[in-house]
Amino acid sequence: MVKIIKGAVHDMIRLEKVYKTFPNTTVPAVDKISFTIEKGNICVFVGPSGCGKTTILRMINRLVEPTGGSIYIDGENIMETDADQLRRRIGYVIQQIGLLPHRTIGQNVGLVPRLLKWPEDRINKRVMELLEIVGLDPRETARKYPYQLSGGQMQRAGVARALAVDPPIMLMDEPFGAVDPIVRGHLQDEFLRLQQEVKKTICFVTHDINEALKMGDYIVVLNAGKLVQKGTPLEMLSDPANDFVKDLIGDDRGVKLLDLTRAESLLQASTSETDKAVRECSCYIDAVQPVKMALEVMMKNNSDVVGIRRGSEVVGTLSWTEIKQHINKISGDQ
Amino acid sequence: MNFEFNRFVEAMFDRSPPYILEHVQLVLIPLGIATAVAFPIGVLLTRPRFRRYTDRVMGIFNAGQTIPPLAVIAVFFPFFGLGYRPALIALTIYALLPIARNTLAGMSSVSPEVKEAARGMGMTEWQILNQVEIPLSLSVVMSGIKTSAVLTAGTAALAALVGGKGMGAVIFAGINFFRMELILAGTLYIAIIALAIDRLLSFIEGRLTPSYMK
């Protein structure tokens, strides 16, 4: 992929020296931040409370006006568009969801299309489609009111609403925060599946580093209004920029890394001994599965090695020793 | 305008004072009775056993304020004649609603978690009521009693119409003779009485609030 010049097609969102100082404060909430987000990627903003992540998110759809710097969406400076028009082209999902309690789910999901004056039958069709996509029964749910839904269902409805006019960009502020961890896990998985199909450019705010590592194509770590590090989850884990990032990730950095490292990257050649051991317990994992999976299999079968397959062909092995060495190498520079 | 300062002073210090005590009685007695009736009933309605009567009972209290006070006084006429007693009864009925409504609201607003914790510590229903629910809803209930006090002080002016005496006499005199000084003086005293009772109630509230909640 060739990155050409600034403002290229692949840069969907671009921030240049953006900063924000709120009235009656001296310290800026966001301090001259610049980065770009490429089309079709999920970029997660993560950091402690007050780091500015939500402020940056809300500057992208101008719910907060920047004090300085510029923000470009698809090459256009957002200050040159009418704010309301801008927001209708961006999906917005917040933690408390904010469904209108006095309207049905159907009316809620169809809100922006109605603002844009779509014809009624197109709206209805789209609403049904969307409810289906987010995993809600269209006929049942559309006529219900928010108070009749569970937390998880409301969250899905919120996402459906944000997708209504198929906006290229979505801003999500702790969207899965208000539900319990099990439901959250499911919602995250389904959302990632959805993203495979729709490939939107998404800005996602969370304070949970694990969510960030799971959801993000890119992670932006923020602290006190400043950008600390930007990179892929793998980059973050293997090469944290400073102690702050290390602390944020936590002590189990090595293990977390295992979740992101494919088995094939630590592949070793099989020997006759390993072949025998592996066949005896029939411990295999696929080459593209995370190394963490290998550990699971090893523990379940009480084995030191697993075989690595591509399809049905065995291409190598992975041993516990190798994994240990890898973790030590990563955590080595503590 | 029919207003002379001298006559106002005269109204304030000569003409009105005789009625002060009567008026205070016309407020405190109904207030006391209304509290003694509405508060326990309000508390009862929050108990699970009686919850289904809430709508009906509140409907009755609501009617007490919906029906114009004048009419309430009048309706009791055949039984008690005119005068002090029917006025007191009417004012008591009128005073019920704010107290009942606020008691209900205050008690309902006590968070279930606090009650749950108390139950978990082994407190009996009665203890929870006395030591948790009532203290926590005290300020809302008191606010209802204060509202009721103010309303009663104002409505008590009508008592004079039916022979019930009170500051209303001064005001009606002012209307009949077109003298604003009297109307103002009467009104001022009613406001002073209402304020004094409000202060008194705040004082009582302070005394009733356990020190750790202040």
Place this chain on the structure above:
Amino acid sequence: MEVILNVINFILNNSSRILEYTINHFSLVFTVLGFSLVLWITVGLLISKYDRYAGSVIGLANIIFVIPSISLFGIFVTIPQLGLGRKSAALALILYAMMPLVRNVYRGVKSVDQSVLESGRGMGMSDTEILFQIQIPMAWPVVFAGIRVTAVMITGMATVATFIGERNLGRLIHHGITRGNEDIIIAGAVVVSLIALMLDFILGKVEKKLTSPGLRQSG
């Protein structure tokens, strides 16, 4: 009992007079309501937008409300431009309506959940769209409760306006008192009470109909 028969008799014999009084009563009430709704709802909306005035405006409304109705009627009567009758009564009643209306409009608007407003703005709704599609429908139940309380209150207070010259239902009661005639007093009381209760009941039904089913569960 004999009393009941007498009362019914009285009502039937004087039905035209009672009707006249009722019509006068309601013309006063509706005139007052008309002005009050327009005036105080606007004020309420204004102070919800400009918060710093809210305290003093509601404070003023409270002070006015505390004044006994008869006093306010009386004070206006002695003002030459107003005098006895409708103008004084209406003015006083409009002032009394300030408290329940302004307070309920303010409370209603303020009670709208912040997160709903946030998501509305985030979706690109303009200020007008937010006002009409979110704030007004969501504030409406509280506002209407205020309107209902005001309507019933004004109906009741209007009876006192008899003393300053209004020929309405309060007059029945007054006649009865001055003549010492039980039946008239009761007849007056009963008619007024029934009308007040009916008004409250009807408005209650209207309130239920106008509230979105999605809102009835909350709060």
